[in-house]
Amino acid sequence: MNTSILAAEAPQTGNPILNISVFVAFIVVTMAVVLRAGKSTKEASDFYTGGGSFSGRQNGLAIAGDYLSAASFLGIVGAIALNGYDGFLYSVGFFVAWLVALLLVAEPLRNVGRFTMADVLSFRLKQKPVRVAAAFGTLFVSLFYLIAQMAGAGSLVSVLLNLHDKTAQSIVVAIVGVIMIIYVLVGGMKGTTYVQMIKAVLLILCVGIMTVLVFVSIKGGLSALFDSAVSTHAASETLAKKGYEAQQLLEPGLKYGKTATTKLDFLSLALSLVLGTAGLPHVLMRFYTVPTATEARRSVTWAIVLIGAFYLMTLALGFGAAALVGPDTILAAPGGANAAAPLLALELWGPLFMAAISAVAFATVLAVVAGLAITASASVAHDIYDAVLRDGQSSEEEQVRVSRITVVVIGVAAIVLGILAMSQNVAFLVSLAFAIAASANLPTILYSLYWKRFNTTGAVASMYTGLVAALVLIIFSPAVSGTETSMFSNVDFHWFPLTSPGIVSIPLAFLAGAIGAFVGKPDNLDDLQAEMEVRSLTGVGVEAAVDH
Template sequence: MTSSSATLLAAEVSSSSRVITMLLFTVMIAATLGITIWASRQTKTAADFHSGGRSFSGIQNGFAIGGDYMSAASFLGIAGMIALFGYDGFLYSIGFLVAWLVALLLVAELLRNSGRFTMADVLSYRMQQRPVRTAAAVSTIVVSIFYLLAQMVGAGALIALLLGIQPGETFLGMDADTAKIMGIVVVGVLMTVYVSFGGMKGTTWVQIVKAVMLMGGAALLTVMVLAEYGFSFGALMSDAAQASGAGQAFLEPGLRYGVEVPGDALQTLWNKLDLISLGLALVLGTAGLPHILIRFYTVPDSKAARKSVNWGIGLIGSFYLLTLVLGFGAAALVGKDAITAQDAAGNTAAPQLAQVLGENVGGDTVGAVLLAVIAAVAFATILSTVAGLSIASSSSLAHDFYNSVLRKGRASENEEIRVARFSAFGIGAVAIILAIFAQGLNVAFLVALAFAIAASANLPTLLLSLFWKRFNTQGAVAGIYGGLVSAVGLVIFSPVFSGNEKALVPGIDIAWFPLSNPGIVSIPLGLLCAVVGTLMSGENNPRRFAELQVRALTGAGAEGASQH
């Protein structure tokens, strides 16, 4: 590594690289808009808009699930975490992947058979419609907004990085802050267009294309990294550990999570509990994420739902193995100092690695081209994820809140689609505004919080709806709001929010909760609220539960309305 390796990546991006980057972005956006226009002509009914007409095969939906799930946090965040923290960074990959076993074994088939468009179809089937659907819509929007913020803040940073704009410099009349805001606005507008016009069909095809691009880009970088070391993973790991400055500790647990503090047994205990809490949130959160759950409705039957999850697990598992090589490759070839100089959280490790590999092969020009290609892939990753989140939110608002709560199930299909499209515009506008103000927030924190909220509010009520005969309306509402309030509330009173220099609001100190992730407390609290709420109510409908079991196991009646 030469001394120039530690120079900021932004300063190295030449004007030719900017042209290449802009050209690739334009081609990619034009292609995805073309898909959206085509899909808009195929979208005629509510089933087309919300679930793509249930016309996707298991393989197609598997790729879409991969495209939806492998977000910017996965591609940029996990590669960066591994580059900076080695073994501990890979824990995120393990948690995200194991989570799919929970989704496959407990949720996928039963949800596909039981519901129609949204998670609330299952939750409210044997309950009073209005309170449960309202609670489910609130939970869906809160989880989606946190996830959206993470993606859009990442997009803003990526745009400024690729245009090579440093503080004090301008490009096309924009300074760095303006470029970040423009990146956020562009992503928000495109997201709104994809969902408003293409619905689920357009969103799904964008996700499929993105999954292929992402796997291709990650595989290319992986082969190039391994080629640098004669395809010896052991040599790569050894070099990465040496370059990290942590030595053998880089390859062992405890560098980032569960850190043992000499002479402070209490802090050591909190650190280890925090690791367990993060693991719980990651493993249980996926099966409660609204934008993942609605993917199961895009296939024709439960067999295809199971097949799509199997394909999704294969793709996602392969991708996370690739991020292991990318992370170690960035640690070895780019170096910790260069990564943290560009981005303290390590989110630019993968693009930096692409540039270094390209320069090693063919000089600055090839480095600029490879950087632009990987950046375009990262941008496509962000676009497809925000489109998935947006359609989950807009479908929930239109189907659950507007039609079922406000119109009591009397809205026509055209009316519901129209409201969903307007909802997409509204959610896009809110996400743009919040992301502009949230540019300083930690992306990984926002994603982990979304998982914790989903695991606390959605998963307990979903499982109890499917498996507990006694479960009722009061229990469902108490479970959703209890998990939601406890997860968000505990984060506000945690060290992540205040009380130290790295906190979101460093100027105040209201941190009495010692853990950074609330999952270990908020997930049991959400379950407890659901159980206590149920037992405090006399409502009991065993006939409706029997009907739900038949529907969940056979799919009978799932195509019809879920009102009663």
């Protein structure tokens, strides 16, 4: 192994001019797609769901594009490169979660809903309190997901331009946020979906090429790759100072498992990842972009195939980065662990390939944040403004206008928080969004779909309990204060020992929903309960208006 790589005093990041040129070209092309699609975005249904005009295969590609975010590419590759087996657990958790989404929520949600998750939750319950609670859950999940994408974008561009200065990195995050806002304002869901489809194809293709090149460079199979990664880790001075043993790279426990607390943290993370996908509002909203429940189920099948193939390849990329780039170089680069994937591309095929891979990763960030912004804006406009403030009497033009204002507001918030979170692994940041989704949304979704006795009191209690518990535990966890990589590294006000709140907040949300259902008064909406059951199971009446 080259000793200059291990020294890692000045990681090489290719030609900044070439890098930024490829970036700009990619942005111009995708913006042209958005502008073309945006010409047909006239009604609320076009802005929110693309008019429900996409096929299962198209939507499956778009779901893969939506789901394979900066966390999947940048964060997981970095996590595996530094933590080996424990890093790959993110891939396993993110993928297995789709089985829960497929089996429990995909088809019923498409049959019952129209624009947002709250359409399902409020179908047979009292509209206003449930929609407000669902909107808060959607906003916070979207915001935490956006923070991760902004942090990933800042790390990515900082590596390409070799920016170590925090101020310069903050400017990069702000520019990404502005571009994202423009994407959504111009193209709506149609433009975003087409960009996601293009990005999914390019990302999986690029990752496939990188995987082949890793094995060509190693000159062997998985065993040779693992041996090389262990050898590089053994020579790492940075990891040696932290007390890491190289062989642990292939065994459980390098990150999670050394103490009882980290073992519990792993269980909490796993619970959040597996249950979180079925509660992610921006993923659930994609089920409304297809015309039928059958297409919704087919789109999930396509997504599982594409996402599964991608996550298998992250194993090779992560250990490839550990072997060929080295942990010292990764940790010394701007963005830390998030820089592993682009640095591996540079090592494999030079500056041009690195620029191309990074441009695709950048498009990944843009597409995901655009989808998240649309979801949050739809929730505010459709669930709060129209259903609560205007009693369902607002025009579609008003709803779209409110949506666009919301995009700007949440975009600015994501920029500010993304700057604070740039030092953390983006896969971990996304896991916090999964924890909130699994706590605030999933219990109520399952209760609403499958428990006849469930009522408004239970729904409101479950959503607010899950949301507040997750947020409070995150705020007072090591993710926010008390460590070198915390959002506020100079202060320490954490008292919750785990970095992931799911093991506490998810059971609390289920318990609160059950207690609320037994304590609260029945809603006496038996006709709607029967209609919801028939629609969720058969799809009869899907085209009818959801609001009542």
